[in-house]
Structures are given as C-alpha cells and as structure tokens.
Amino acid sequence: MTSPSDDEIDRLARVIRSLIRELLIAGRVGAPAEGKIPFNPLYFHMLGHLLNHRRARPSELAAFLGVARTTLSTASKALQSRGLIKQAPDPEDGRAQMLVLTTEGRKVAQAIRRQDRKNMKLLLERIDPAARSILIETIEQVVLTEDND
Amino acid sequence: MTSPSDDEIDRLARVIRSLIRELLIAGRVGAPAEGKIPFNPLYFHMLGHLLNHRRARPSELAAFLGVARTTLSTASKALQSRGLIKQAPDPEDGRAQMLVLTTEGRKVAQAIRRQDRKNMKLLLERIDPAARSILIETIEQVVLTEDND
DNA sequence: CTTTTTGATACGTAGTACGTACTATATAAA
DNA sequence: TTTATATAGTACGTACTACGTATCAAAAAG
Numbered sequence: 001m002t003s004p005s006d007d008e009i010d011r012l013a014r015v016i017r018s019l020i021r022e023l024l025i026a027g028r029v030g031a032p033a034e035g036k037i038p039f040n041p042l043y044f045h046m047l048g049h050l051l052n053h054r055r056a057r058p059s060e061l062a063a064f065l066g067v068a069r070t071t072l073s074t075a076s077k078a079l080q081s082r083g084l085i086k087q088a089p090d091p092e093d094g095r096a097q098m099l100v101l102t103t104e105g106r107k108v109a110q111a112i113r114r115q116d117r118k119n120m121k122l123l124l125e126r127i128d129p130a131a132r133s134i135l136i137e138t139i140e141q142v143v144l145t146e147d148n149d
Numbered sequence: 150m151t152s153p154s155d156d157e158i159d160r161l162a163r164v165i166r167s168l169i170r171e172l173l174i175a176g177r178v179g180a181p182a183e184g185k186i187p188f189n190p191l192y193f194h195m196l197g198h199l200l201n202h203r204r205a206r207p208s209e210l211a212a213f214l215g216v217a218r219t220t221l222s223t224a225s226k227a228l229q230s231r232g233l234i235k236q237a238p239d240p241e242d243g244r245a246q247m248l249v250l251t252t253e254g255r256k257v258a259q260a261i262r263r264q265d266r267k268n269m270k271l272l273l274e275r276i277d278p279a280a281r282s283i284l285i286e287t288i289e290q291v292v293l294t295e296d297n298d
Numbered sequence: 299c300t301t302t303t304t305g306a307t308a309c310g311t312a313g314t315a316c317g318t319a320c321t322a323t324a325t326a327a328a
Numbered sequence: 329t330t331t332a333t334a335t336a337g338t339a340c341g342t343a344c345t346a347c348g349t350a351t352c353a354a355a356a357a358g
Binding site for chain 3: 329334335342352357
C-alpha cells in the first residue's frame with residue numbers, strides 16, 4: 001500500500017480538527033440547555049459507555065477512557081452528586097465497585113444521545129448517500145480496531 | 150437526497166468519538182514529551198492558527214475558537230509566559246493587540262504539526278489508497294463550509 | 299498467616315473557563 | 329466639541345477539573 005502524501009495528511013488533519021471543534025462546541029451548547037448540567041467530554045463518554053454496557057468498574061473505565069483512576073473517581077462522585085449514576089459493591093470482589101446509571105441518568109444519557117444523533121444527522125445529510133457508506137466503513141476500518149465504543 | 154438511517158448515524162457517532170479520543174490522547178502524550186509543556190486543545194488550536202495566519206487579534210481568535218474572550222486572554226498569557234507567543238499593539242487600533250508566534254513558539258508549533266502529521270499518517274496508512282481520496286473529499290465537503298482552519 | 303498486589307478513594311496542588319467589573323480607545327450623537 | 333455609546337482587552341474571583349501521593353480495604357501469593 002502506498003504511503004499517504006503530505007497533502008493528504010494535512011487535509012485530513014485539518015478536517016478532523018474542524019470536526020472535533022464542531023462536535024465539542026455542539027456538545028457544550030446542547031447539554032446545559034436541557035438540564036443545566038455543566039458537561040464535559042469525560043462525563044459525556046462515561047454516560048455513553050454506561051448506556052451501552054449498563055455497568056462498569058471504575059478502573060476499567062479509567063483505562064478505557066485514558067484518564068487516571070483518581071480522575072475517574074472524582075468524575076464519578078460528581079455524576080453521583082448530580083444523581084445521574086450510582087455505585088454498588090461488586091458481590092464477586094469486595095474491593096470493586098460497579099457504576100450504573102440511575103433512572104434519571106439514563107434519561108439524561110439518552111437525551112444526550114438524541115442530541116448527538118441530531119448533530120450527526122445534520123452532518124450526514126450533507127453527504128451524498130453513495131459516499132456515506134464508503135465513508136463510514138472506511139473510518140470504522142481505521143478506528144475500530146478493538147474495544148472502542 | 151435520502152435521509153441517513155439511525156444505524157448510519159450511530160455508527161458514525163461511534164467512530165468519531167473514537168477518533169477524537171485517539172487524537173486527543175495522542176496529542177496529550179506527544180506534546181509534553183518534547184518540551185515539558187502541558188498542552189491542551191485550546192493551546193494546540195491557538196498555535197496552529199498562528200502558524201497558518203502569522204497573526205491574530207484576541208477577540209477574533211476567541212470567537213473563532215468558540216471560547217470567551219477572558220479565556221483566550223488567560224491562555225494568551227500562559228503561552229506568553231512560556232515564551233511561545235508575544236503580543237504587540239495594533240498601530241491601526243489603539244485598543245487592539247496582535248498575537249504572533251515567537252521564534253521558539255514557531256519551532257514548537259511546527260513540532261506539534263509534525264507530530265500531528267505522524268499520527269495522521271499512521272491512521273491513513275491503514276486505509277486503502279483508493280478509499281483515501283474519497284474519504285478526505287467527503288469529509289471536506291461536509292466540514293469545511295467556510296473559514297475553518 | 300504474613301506479604302504483596304489490586305481496587306478505590308481523600309487530599310493537596312496546579313491549571314482551566316468564564317462572569318463581572320474595569321480601563322482605554324474608538325465611534326456616534328448632541 | 330462634548331457627550332454618549334460601543335468595542336478591545338484584561339484583572340480578579342469563583343467553580344470545576346486532572347492528577348500525583350498517600351492511604352485504606354480486600355484479594356492473591358508465598
């Protein structure tokens with residue numbers, strides 16, 4: 001396989017930074033409007049992960065999201081104080097805790113996902129349908145190597 | 150043009166979040182290693198913008214990056230204290246300041262861009278060359294509507 | 299049964315984002 | 329010209345975030 005040219009690299013870096021900024025700004029604006037909750041990307045990822053997997057252990061979640069265990073512990077406390085997640089001891093390991101969404105947290109996580117879908121839909125609608133599947137399959141091929149969400 | 154399906158939306162949202170996480174972690178790991186500078190995405194964007202445009206006015210940069218003027222002011226001070234950027238009064242407007250890279254700042258910004266290219270290259274090399282151009286053109290079509298970097 | 303490892307957290311420190319209030323300059327109105 | 333208003337930028341205070349270190353408790357290893 002030929003090596004990508006510098007031009008291709010720069011162009012992709014440029015559009016991806018734009019994409020990141022667009023999505024981050026959209027997320028920042030969207031979330032507080034509905035629930036007055038000051039969200040950040042970490043909370044966002046945590047809630048999304050719990051929505052997909054129902055429960056998670058703090059250490060595993062920290063490693064998965066690339067933050068320190070203490071950081072995830074703090075974030076977990078913050079989300080608990082907002083009533084969005086709760087924790088329960090793991091019956092199989094007395095040291096471990098299991099994080100799960102509360103009923104309210106599930107609602108919020110789903111609302112965020114809806115907003116997320118809306119943003120993504122606005123993006124996708126700008127794409128030619130034929131190119132859409134190629135785009136998605138290509139990115140999946142590149143990014144989803146293992147256990148990413 | 151047909152509307153994108155929920156499945157397409159979810160799949161793209163998923164891969165984009167993965168992409169963001171991968172790039173953010175790469176950026177976080179890469180930058181301090183070379184210069185012991187605790188970088189964050191805002192600094193990253195500021196330096197990249199100044200590398201492309203040579204100079205910028207704080208207010209415009211803040212609006213462009215989607216942060217408060219005070220936030221950009223603080224970030225500007227931080228980058229100045231690290232010797233990466235400097236400011237000079239605008240001769241055409243006594244209120245305004247112009248931000249520019251220092252010689253050192255230019256080196257750092259270019260080093261970051263090199264690292265950025267390296268990361269992007271690793272991603273792109275995983276893609277079939279034929280799909281590469283389709284991918285890039287499609288994302289450009291979607292994202293680069295106006296004045297993004 | 300002691301030692302070591304592992305899961306999780308409390309605390310202290312450094313850094314970040316932003317609203318408010320303020321100064322200085324520029325523009326508009328009287 | 330003088331006054332009023334809008335704009336560019338910053339200092340300061342507040343709230344929040346990330347993480348290293350130290351610590352405790354439970355499990356695994358010896």
